Amino acid sequence: MPPQYKFQNLEIYQLSLKYVNSIYNLCKKLPDAEKYNLSSQIQRAATSITLNIAEGSTGQSDPEQNRFLGLALRSYLETIACLDIIQNQNYQNLEELTPLREQGHQLFIKISSLRKSLNGRGSK
Secondary structure (H helix, E strand, C coil): CCCCCHHHHCHHHHHHHHHHHHHHHHHCCCCHHHCCCHHHHHHHHHHHHHHHHHHHHCCCCHHHHHHHHHHHHHHHHHHHHHHHHHHHCCCCCHHHHHHHHHHHHHHHHHHHHHHHHHHHHHCC
16 A cells, blocks of 8 residues: 555645546536647646645645645636636636536635634744
């Protein structure tokens, strides 16, 4: 059995993996013309969320982990901008994107909450 790392057991890490899967599934529905543009951009941003959660979780101080979580949030917001573009280009409509947006918002809330708890620990 391969080794397990601390971040793999984090709820936000698991949520981020599900979000990445959902983004990849969405990209399969986009036009081929967007393969190297919008699809690539949103996939990289979603993947960055997961990578920053992993990188910031192991062997980092609270402020350093907070910094990586901040990067994860920025990448999440980049996916939101991409979803807006997808909707504005009529590649997907609001109804089709709502479940993905809700899934992402839950991830946003969890990452923000963890950041807040890290900030609270540092002030004690």
